[in-house]
Amino acid sequence: MNNAIEVTQLRKEFKSYSSRTGLKGAFRDLLTRNYKIVPAVNDINFTVKQGEMVAYIGENGAGKSTTIKMLTGILEPTSGKVRVNGMDPHREREKFTRTIGVVFGQRSQLWWDIAVQESFRLLKKVYKVSDQQYDEHMGHVIKTLDIGPLLDKPVRKLSLGQRMxxxxxxxxxxxxxxxxxxxxxxxxxxxxxLKIREFLKEINEKYNTTILLTTHDLGDIEALCNRVVMLDEGKIVYDGELESLKNNWAEEKEIHFQFMNHVHLSELNSLPLTFSADWNYDEKNQTYIACIKEEDENISQLISAVVSQFKIKDVKIHETSIEEIVRNIYEKGMN
Incomplete structure (x- = not known):
């Protein structure tokens, strides 16, 4: 399988200027300015195979957008090598842009005051798409995304969801x-x-489209991506399967019990277990919650011990969300 993206020792540095204090400092700044070199992306390496759907995540300022701008040819790297679809994005810009699609949630590529379909026609000319190709492909896209009724409306009259x-x-x-x-x-x-997520899954399956997704919505990641590349302060701190990330960093699991009869917390705390369980009572839902280390043996042992002593009405196992896992990683670091 060929690689859609190949990144080797990629680095992007910016100059960060600082101003001197006082009137004298202001005059000195006119002649010479103090600055330091700040690496936004710090010698990163990764590859994305054709047909993969990869989440590229990190906190604000981690270097995600800078990486995307280098991968799309908007920024030139300070050093390192980038190959996307077999090309150098910056040096082969015109040819390269015909092989990628880009959606920025905060920026629009549609013309604000003209109808959506007119924007589509202009982009069709820009990308030199034939009438036949356009009709075959875009007919399906328009139907699946349910945007047929929006085509004759100016972009400025669309809601955010319609515009996206x-x-x-x-x-x-x-x-x-x-x-x-x-x-x-x-x-x-x-x-x-949900509509956008389903559509992305469909084009990935139908056309083997490679997707690199930058998002703060961890629901998007869980719905679409099997692999996560996590960036922190310009460096990759994790690159691997989403499931592995959850298994390694999900520190605790919550088991929710509803009992047929009233049970005292002291009775639950005295259960014969080979590990510690932290019990709490949720008065709103009338459930007892046991927080335990996320190990399969612990879960089965806890449930067996509870069932042998009490009559259970319901039991639920609450998985640690990816959001909680990511928060743990940023708080404690990967080491």
Whole structure:
């Protein structure tokens, strides 16, 4: 399988200027300015195979957007090597842009005052898409994203959810093999998010489209991606399977019990277990919650001990969310 993205020792540095204090300092700044070199992306390495859906995540300022801008040819790297779809994104810009689609949640590629379909026609000309290719491919995209009724409306009259669906369609006019999505579901309601997620899964399966997803919405990651690349202060701190990340960093699991009869916390705390369980009572839902280390043996032993002593009405196992896992990693570090 070929690689859609190859990044080797990629680095991007910026100059950070500082001002001197006082009037004298201001005059000195006119002649010479103090600055320091700040690496936004710090010698990172990763590859993305064709057809993969990869989440590229990190806190604000971690270097995600800078990486995306280098991968799409907007920024030139300070050092290192980038190959995307077999090309140098910066040096082969014109040829390269015909092989990618980009959706920035905060920026629009549609013209604000003209109808959506006119924007589509302009982009069709830009990408030199034939009438036949456009009709075959975009007919399916328009139907799946349910944007047919929006085509004759100016972009400025669309809601955020409607505009984002049209932005996604616009990025796919030339059916690119690689799609960059930067916060594609930001601010959208649940139904629109679900529609976009289902559509992305479909184009990945149908066309083997490679997708690199940058998002703060961890629901998007769990719904779409098997692999996560996590960035912190310009360095990759994790690159691997989402499931492995959850298994290694999900420190605790919650087991929720509802009992047929009243049970005292002291009775639960005195259960014969080979590990510690922290019991709490949720008065609102009338459930007892046991927090234990996330190990399968512990879960089975706890449930067996409870069942042998009490009559159970219901039991639920609460998985640690990916959001909690990511928070743990940033708070404690990978080491």
């Amino acid at each position: 669906r049209c932005e996604l369609a616009a990025a796919l006019i030339h059916n690119p093999p690689l799609l960059f999505l930067d916060e594609p579901t930001i601010g959208l309601d649940v139904l629109v998010k």
